[in-house]
Amino acid sequence: MPFTGENIIYKATCISTNTLAMHLISNETIPEGTVVITDHQSNGRGQRENTWISEPYKNLTFSLILYPTWLTIKEIFSLNIITTIAIHEVLTTYIPKDLFVKWPNDIYYQNKKIGGVLIENLVNKNKIKASVIGIGLNVNQKNFNLPHASSLFLTCGHEFNLSSLLIQLTSTLQAKYNQFCKEGLHLFKTAYLEKLYWINQPRTFQDKTGIFEGIIQGIDEVGRLLVLKQNNDLGCYNCQEIKFIE
Secondary structure, eight states, X not given: OOOTTSSEEEEEEESOHHHHHHHHHHHSOOOTTOXXXXXXXSSOXXXXXXXXXXXXXXXXXXXXXXXXXXXXXXXXXXXXXXXXXXXXXXXXXXXXXXXXXXXTXXXXXXXXXXXXXEEEEEEETTEEEEXXXXXXXXXXXXXXXXXXXXXXXXXXSSOOXXXXXXXXXXXXXXXXXXXXXXXXXXXXXXXHHHTBTTBTSEEEEEETTEEXXXXXXXXXXXXXXXXXXXXXXXXXXXXXXXXXOO
16 A cells, blocks of 8 residues: 555645545545545534534544455444554553543543544445545644543643644554554454443443443444443444443
8 A cells, every 4th residue: 555645635625524535536546545634624524423523724634545445344343443543552642541442433531532533435245445534633722612522732731733743643544554454453453442431341321222321341343332231231332322421
């Protein structure tokens, strides 16, 4: 794969870098490793059809184009694992403790979100044709309307150079992706579980049956969250089927 970030498509403003990247790979031949980046997303997207709100010129909002054509649909979650582990590794340079991966693909410092990932795929039969890995990272933003949002600035107390941070992220993503191609997912999954927010802790959740107490046990082979309930039933959840309460 060409060096991640070697080919950069920059737009001062766009609806969403994922939307733009998906449009590009559907209509053009775009080199693998291409990064689509903007200073201002007018309608950034997150998981559960949520909007990703980011103050212009303060944060990193970009999408990475990959062609992991050997992956099957059942293996899609491996990209979430690799991406969040790469982001976590970069951020531990600045935040050495209390940094977690909140299932399925958010980055949390203590109990506040500082980053998120949205992965979208083009599928051909049972194989992945192309993947767009969208990353939003709160970097230099100082004020948020949401109570559980934070940034590197608020956590570390100083501003960051966005270009330097982008290089760190893309080079680390490159290394992790190459390692995954050669060695498989086992070590990454172990690291993901070690960093998983609330794992092995009694916590409160909500699913279609209501609010309940449970303990996160890990994830299954396709990335669904496993939660052991008080009645000893093991719940198995996709990302839109469970909420973290407290």
